[in-house]
Amino acid sequence: MAKKAFQILRQNFGVSIFEAYSYLGDDICVVDKRDIHRILNFLRDEPTLNFDFLVDLTCVDYDKRDPRFEVVYLLHSMQSKARIRIKTPVSEMDTQTQTVSDLWGIADWYEREVWDMFGIRFKGHPDLRRLLMYDEFKGHPLRKDYPVDKRQPLITATETNNSQITPSVDLTQKAMDEYVSEQNGLKVKHMFLNMGPSHPAMHGVVKIILELDGESVVGSDIGIGYLHRSFEKHGENIYYNGVFPYTDRLNYVSPLINNVGYALAVEKLLGIEATERCKYIRIIMSEISRIADHVTCVGAMAMELGAMTPFLYLMQAREGMYQLLEEVTGARITISYIRVGGVKADLPAGFESRVHKELKSVRKELKSVHKLLTRNRIFVDRVQGVGVVSKEDSVSYGFTGPLLRAAGIEYDIRKTFPYSNYDLIDFDIPVGKNGDVFDRYLIRMEEIEQSCRIIEQAIEKLPGGNLMVDFEGNEIPAEKMADLGKFGQTAGLLNQVALTDPTLSGSNGSSYSQIRNEDKRVSMPPKEKTYGSIEGLINHFMLIMEGYGIRPPKGESYFPVEGANGELGFYIVSNGTDRAHRVRCRPPCFSFVAAFSKMIEGAQIADIIPAFGSINMIAGELDR
Amino acid sequence: MGLRDVFGGDNLVTTKLDEAIGWARKYSLFPYPFVTACCGMEYMSVSSAHYDLDRFGAAFPRFSPRQADMLMCVGTVSQKIAPMLRRIYDQMCEPKYVVAFGVCTCTGGFYNDYSTVQGIDTILPVDIYIPGCPPRPETIIQGLMMLQDKIQKQKHEY
Numbered sequence: 001m002a003k004k005a006f007q008i009l010r011q012n013f014g015v016s017i018f019e020a021y022s023y024l025g026d027d028i029c030v031v032d033k034r035d036i037h038r039i040l041n042f043l044r045d046e047p048t049l050n051f052d053f054l055v056d057l058t059c060v061d062y063d064k065r066d067p068r069f070e071v072v073y074l075l076h077s078m079q080s081k082a083r084i085r086i087k088t089p090v091s092e093m094d095t096q097t098q099t100v101s102d103l104w105g106i107a108d109w110y111e112r113e114v115w116d117m118f119g120i121r122f123k124g125h126p127d128l129r130r131l132l133m134y135d136e137f138k139g140h141p142l143r144k145d146y147p148v149d150k151r152q153p154l155i156t157a158t159e160t161n162n163s164q165i166t167p168s169v170d171l172t173q174k175a176m177d178e179y180v181s182e183q184n185g186l187k188v189k190h191m192f193l194n195m196g197p198s199h200p201a202m203h204g205v206v207k208i209i210l211e212l213d214g215e216s217v218v219g220s221d222i223g224i225g226y227l228h229r230s231f232e233k234h235g236e237n238i239y240y241n242g243v244f245p246y247t248d249r250l251n252y253v254s255p256l257i258n259n260v261g262y263a264l265a266v267e268k269l270l271g272i273e274a275t276e277r278c279k280y281i282r283i284i285m286s287e288i289s290r291i292a293d294h295v296t297c298v299g300a301m302a303m304e305l306g307a308m309t310p311f312l313y314l315m316q317a318r319e320g321m322y323q324l325l326e327e328v329t330g331a332r333i334t335i336s337y338i339r340v341g342g343v344k345a346d347l348p349a350g351f352e353s354r355v356h357k358e359l360k361s362v363r364k365e366l367k368s369v370h371k372l373l374t375r376n377r378i379f380v381d382r383v384q385g386v387g388v389v390s391k392e393d394s395v396s397y398g399f400t401g402p403l404l405r406a407a408g409i410e411y412d413i414r415k416t417f418p419y420s421n422y423d424l425i426d427f428d429i430p431v432g433k434n435g436d437v438f439d440r441y442l443i444r445m446e447e448i449e450q451s452c453r454i455i456e457q458a459i460e461k462l463p464g465g466n467l468m469v470d471f472e473g474n475e476i477p478a479e480k481m482a483d484l485g486k487f488g489q490t491a492g493l494l495n496q497v498a499l500t501d502p503t504l505s506g507s508n509g510s511s512y513s514q515i516r517n518e519d520k521r522v523s524m525p526p527k528e529k530t531y532g533s534i535e536g537l538i539n540h541f542m543l544i545m546e547g548y549g550i551r552p553p554k555g556e557s558y559f560p561v562e563g564a565n566g567e568l569g570f571y572i573v574s575n576g577t578d579r580a581h582r583v584r585c586r587p588p589c590f591s592f593v594a595a596f597s598k599m600i601e602g603a604q605i606a607d608i609i610p611a612f613g614s615i616n617m618i619a620g621e622l623d624r
Numbered sequence: 625m626g627l628r629d630v631f632g633g634d635n636l637v638t639t640k641l642d643e644a645i646g647w648a649r650k651y652s653l654f655p656y657p658f659v660t661a662c663c664g665m666e667y668m669s670v671s672s673a674h675y676d677l678d679r680f681g682a683a684f685p686r687f688s689p690r691q692a693d694m695l696m697c698v699g700t701v702s703q704k705i706a707p708m709l710r711r712i713y714d715q716m717c718e719p720k721y722v723v724a725f726g727v728c729t730c731t732g733g734f735y736n737d738y739s740t741v742q743g744i745d746t747i748l749p750v751d752i753y754i755p756g757c758p759p760r761p762e763t764i765i766q767g768l769m770m771l772q773d774k775i776q777k778q779k780h781e782y
Contacts, residue, residue, distance in 0.1 A: 133739070134704045141738050148737050154706050154747070197708055198658055200687035205660050205705060226705040227660055230737040245734065252662035296668070315672035322669070333665050333758055620661055623702075 005049055005084055013039055024557050026085055033088040037098040044103055051075035053395055056586045057110035059118045060573055063144035067091035081416055090120055099125040106398035109594040117142035132225035132623055148233050197226045203300050204619040215604050220597045227619035235583025240266055240340055240550040248334040251621040253296050254289035254564045259338035265559035265570035266340045269552040276463050278342045279421045283458045287451040292321040293564030294444045301613030305382055310369045317365040320358040352459050359452045383437040387599045387611030397595035400588050401566020402443045407435035413562035425457050437614040549578040565589045565616055587621040645780040650772040653682040656692035661699030663726035663758040675761040680768055689715040700728035701741045713748045721751045726758050
């Protein structure tokens with residue numbers, strides 16, 4: 001596929017194609033920015049290629065290189081399941097390139113984000129405003145020359161310069177008078193309503209300016225970025241394993257899936273693979289998180305529609321999931337359990353029976369919620385036929401996950417690009433057909449059941465064995481993942497034989513001699529060696545000190561996983577040091593919120609609530 | 625001669641006015657949940673059945689600042705949303721209490737960056753800090769009880 005695509009591109013565009021190569025299994029093509037619109041249009045419409053899905057659009061700042069910036073487009077073909085990454089260099093002198101917002105609906109917001117963060121102008125973009133930062137913000141924070149901790153003075157509500165803020169709906173008095181429509185001979189003046197950013201029916205911070213004709217929505221402008229916490233900037237400024245706590249706080253309802261996605265992207269860069277046992281543990285923990293996410297979404301949506309009981313029932317089910325997570329990882333929500341090359345600790349004793357017990361109670365709650373909601377006339381009337389997005393629009397807006405499946409497209413990363421042994425597990429992908437809120441609800445409910453099935457199978461298949469691999473792909477025996485030294489229990493450690501499992505309570509190395517076989521440049525020594533000998537201490541320091549640690553080779557990788565909301569991808573550019581040059585997260589709910597204006601157009605105000613509940617906006621992952 | 629002798633009977637309690645008001649106020653806290661981020665998940669946990677914040681008279685959220693008397697600031701406050709938080713605080717009626725829920729609201733947490741406010745006490749007065757990322761439900765309940773204690777011991781305006 002790759003060769004064919006490259007060939008066709010060279011035939012048609014010749015000199016505009018600078019480079020075309022494959023790296024780590026990804027097909028990459030570097031093209032001229034003057035032809036970028038034509039090339040992407042061609043890739044989308046050419047029947048043999050048919051790259052109809054814009055997965056991601058981002059930018060990388062290579063500060064010491066000319067041309068300095070590189071805009072990156074990641075395309076996917078729904079038909080052939082092929083992917084291609086198009087990169088186009090943009091120089092600092094002329095930061096203008098062509099827009100593709102007319103080709104894909106989602107490109108509109110992606111380009112606004114790139115403008116906001118990097119200051120790349122997209123010629124022909126209809127509405128190039130800041131997206132994540134506030135209008136008064138000066139500079140472009142993701143540029144390498146913007147320091148991570150440089151805060152700008154707070155803008156108070158009274159100081160806000162209204163003339164600078166330009167929402168896409170015009171709010172001046174004159175414009176309001178002009179917004180008039182005629183119905184049955186009656187002239188109707190439009191009304192403007194501001195929803196959010198702290199609104200009871202908006203779980204998450206988002207601001208919607210609505211233009212209303214009576215009670216129906218004529219237009220809307222959505223403002224996001226109220227929870228922008230500069231994840232991508234932090235990712236560039238901390239060593240590879242240090243990014244995990246930040247990934248937790250992206251989608252904080254299912255943080256473990258973010259951990260897995262990031263770890264897999266770094267592992268791809270290093271060319272290593274986790275051990276079998278670790279892969280299954282990752283599956284089990286991801287699915288537990290997915291259940292927690294889906295029950296939260298369904299519960300919150302039901303609550304916003306006035307049904308408090310399902311919310312309380314489902315929170316009870318989630319509590320069980322949190323307790324399971326806590327037993328394994330030591331924390332309820334922000335857990336940082338995964339490491340590059342493995343997981344932090346093994347499953348505790350008796351975990352299997354606990355899981356079965358909790359799954360039983362999840363299924364019980366699920367059954368009661370089905371009884372309460374699925375045939376409940378009040379609920380069904382409010383969600384059926386609401387927030388419909390067609391198949392074509394779903395693809396154009398880059399929908400993934402439950403929303404895309406509700407529109408009738410069977411696309412799940414766990415099946416399309418299986419990772420972590422998902423291909424060895426038997427599960428079904430529920431697919432809807434109407435693309436409305438009710439279908440999304442049903443799909444989430446069914447996915448909870450499927451996740452239960454996956455967990456049960458993974459537990460059955462869970463082999464014994466090691467948890468971690470080092471950064472060259474060699475397995476690290478369990479007893480070497482020691483933690484005892486952390487607790488200061490160092491006396492006589494060197495002679496001690498391992499007694500405990502490498503769980504959170506800690507373990508110790510069985511003997512000193514076995515450790516020597518490890519490559520000291522890459523793998524951490526066990527804790528008792530660190531605390532008990534000068535060599536171990538030096539070895540430890542060499543890996544922890546500034547400028548050392550995990551150093552993947554120069555290059556880039558993109559790895560997608562199926563988050564609870566859809567495709568969660570991490571795009572990492574390494575420059576060979578211990579810090580990534582660029583960490584980009586492709587947030588799944590970004591596209592849902594981008595398409596929200598379209599979703600509610602023509603709907604009633606009351607429909608906004610279920611529609612917004614169904615997209616499961618998680619501000620942490622939306623704004624990063 | 626005490627009050628008891630004047631009014632007679634045993635169904636009488638004497639106290640100070642300040643303490644009586646404090647007692648009444650501490651058990652009828654109506655929170656305004658200003659939920660922005662991850663801590664919201666734990667806020668959901670404590671306010672639903674398992675941990676049940678209602679036992680302390682503080683679970684029924686009022687989404688209008690004018691009806692609320694406890695501003696629960698749950699989650700990271702970014703530079704972009706800070707003006708709204710201040711505005712909500714200004715709209716609340718006295719007596720009002722502010723709970724900084726989670727380490728981001730206490731100090732900014734590990735988000736020492738261009739977009740995060742380094743603790744909400746830089747923009748409004750805080751009564752109780754509940755650290756943790758996010759705080760465990762038990763911590764939240766303890767924080768709330770400390771606030772109740774504070775209200776009880778306060779000198780009240782009436």
